[in-house]
Amino acid sequence: MRPAARVGDAEDLRATPPGDEAVAAVRLVKLTARHLRGAAAVDQAVSARPWPVALLARELEDPQQRCYLAALAERGDRWSRAAVVGFGGVQQRPDSAHVTNLAVAPAWQGRGLGRRLLVALLDQVSARGWGPTTLEVRSANSAARRLYAGAGFHEAGRRPGYYTEPPDDAIIMWRPADDARAAPTARDDPGEARPC
Numbered sequence: 001m002r003p004a005a006r007v008g009d010a011e012d013l014r015a016t017p018p019g020d021e022a023v024a025a026v027r028l029v030k031l032t033a034r035h036l037r038g039a040a041a042v043d044q045a046v047s048a049r050p051w052p053v054a055l056l057a058r059e060l061e062d063p064q065q066r067c068y069l070a071a072l073a074e075r076g077d078r079w080s081r082a083a084v085v086g087f088g089g090v091q092q093r094p095d096s097a098h099v100t101n102l103a104v105a106p107a108w109q110g111r112g113l114g115r116r117l118l119v120a121l122l123d124q125v126s127a128r129g130w131g132p133t134t135l136e137v138r139s140a141n142s143a144a145r146r147l148y149a150g151a152g153f154h155e156a157g158r159r160p161g162y163y164t165e166p167p168d169d170a171i172i173m174w175r176p177a178d179d180a181r182a183a184p185t186a187r188d189d190p191g192e193a194r195p196c
């Protein structure tokens, strides 16, 4: 088992990988105003075009049609100063739900947090009856494409040149509503689901 890293500010998010206990202790909570700067720091660490804090803040203004979750890691022994190490969101569209963002801090990637966030978001989609879920993903982003495929999304189309910096096509993915066979849901772990 690797020693646990201290986590906190954006620099820490790029530092030593966390220990297994630190990963297991990560909590998923509703993303609120107090997590905005931490979530934006995560996005800045992983995205070529990160969301500004103001954009993320606007997403929180409509909780009836949006659900955003934050993955929080304990900082030292103080949950009151927990660090955001990942976040994701989904919004309601007329006949479907749309995954708007999903990001895990570099040092925390590959440890199951992206899957936990996605499963919890899909559980909220299901609980709210928002129907099937769609998203766009860079064609070059094989990690995300595998994550989504493993959660029951299938590739339904391509938008050539959709992304810039660097240029890339978007792969459009869809997941049917209430596909209980696609992946375990957060309901399997009552400690995981957090209402938005």
Ligand SMILES: CC(C)(COP(=O)(O)OP(=O)(O)OC[C@H]1O[C@@H](n2cnc3c(N)ncnc32)[C@H](O)[C@@H]1OP(=O)(O)O)[C@@H](O)C(=O)NCCC(=O)NCCS
Binding pocket: 046, 047, 101, 102, 103, 104, 105, 108, 109, 110, 111, 112, 113, 114, 115, 116, 136, 137, 138, 141, 142, 143, 144, 146, 147, 148, 150
């Ligand atoms: C995509 C992202 C959210 C995944 O989060 P994560 O915590 O690293 O993913 P997990 O550890 O939960 O892995 C879940 C699945 O994703 C896929 N995956 C994750 N990292 C991968 C990698 N480096 N290569 C290939 N597949 C990978 C695998 O299918 C994995 O399941 P498996 O371990 O059973 O094979 C994370 O890599 C990230 O933040 N990337 C940058 C931002 C981004 O691309 N967001 C998606 C925008 S559409």
